[in-house]
Amino acid sequence: MAADADPARKSIGARRNPDSADAILEAAEAVLVEAGYAGFSIEAVARRARAGKPTIYRWWPSKAALLLEVYQRQKRVDVPDTGRLEEDLVGFLKNLFAHWRETSSGSVFRSLIAEAQSDDTASASLAGYALGRRSHTGQILERAKARGEIGVDIDSALVADLIASFAWKHLLTNRLDEDEATIRKTVNYVMRGIAAPGK
Template sequence: MAEDADRARKSTGARRNPDSADAILDAAEAVLVEAGYSGFSIEAVARRARAGKPTIYRWWPSKAALLFDVYQRLKRVENPDTGNLEDDLVGFLKNLFSHWHDTSSGSVFRSLIAEAQSDATVATVLVEYTKGRHAHTGQMIERAKARGEVAADVDATLVADLVASFAWTHLLTNRLDEDEATLRRAVRYVVRGIAPPANSPPAIRQRSRRRRIVG
């Protein structure tokens, strides 16, 4: 019966049928809300969506792949474009922390990160997801380059990685209620660097140099 219902949805093999894909994603969201991450399964999604498991696995090769699609579907985080890189990154982090804190997506993503440490399939999906997200965040860096705020040889993806590392650390340690001053200070360290200003007194530069050598 499930297969008949699946055929009724006119599945098109590896190329997703939009209506069927939406029905499966709707079902996956519902299962996630009702059962949580630990109770989420392809079997439960198939029953709710009235779809065959082979179809789901044809479009999503693993539970992790489906969950990442659900996570991205739930994610509503704007990349600000204020004309100033520091303000853009602070606004982005505020939006991201708020989204993780106020919706179930934060716990889903935290669980996926944790599972990736012991499951190679989840780790592979996480790496691919991260590449896409860093490219997306890197657009703020590229815009800043065009405005002359950032040196032309700066690797936008690496800067995005630094920002993401700060965000992931706070997600994994349940510190999503940081105030704006803390977020701004962290962003400022990334944007401006931690070296003393070129025009600072020699003694300050020397103390900083000694700290680097000792460290």
């Protein structure tokens, strides 16, 4: 039998086999639920997924990279489009806090941030994720620019970082039960700095 006809070799190589990748991600989620972040290891995921460690490391260069993809796969945070920036930002933060509070993803992300302080691979993975997250949150601000709510010269990425800083501080200090009044006050302070003249 030719080597490329062997079904066991389909997951070998730099390109991911979707079925194998899904099995690994599902195994990673299950290990995380059962063992928590402290007990999470590539070895445990490989055993559960019946995959080779080299395959996992080929597709995810580190534990942090795998966990970050598990986090992104779990993340279901609605981004409101109410037609008003203040309401969109308040709604986004409320939804994000609820997601972190009510699922395991909050503790996963908190641990990833902690690991990134001493692990260069984790730090690079987190920086890549944050760049995409900034762009996504920036879209809320770009919609507000198009409506004339904020000045066209406002740096959407910088404002997105300010919103993320507020969220990450609450995640890291385990204060995800912040009331809506405080969230709204924070957003209002940001709004005062970026509102278009006359708004």
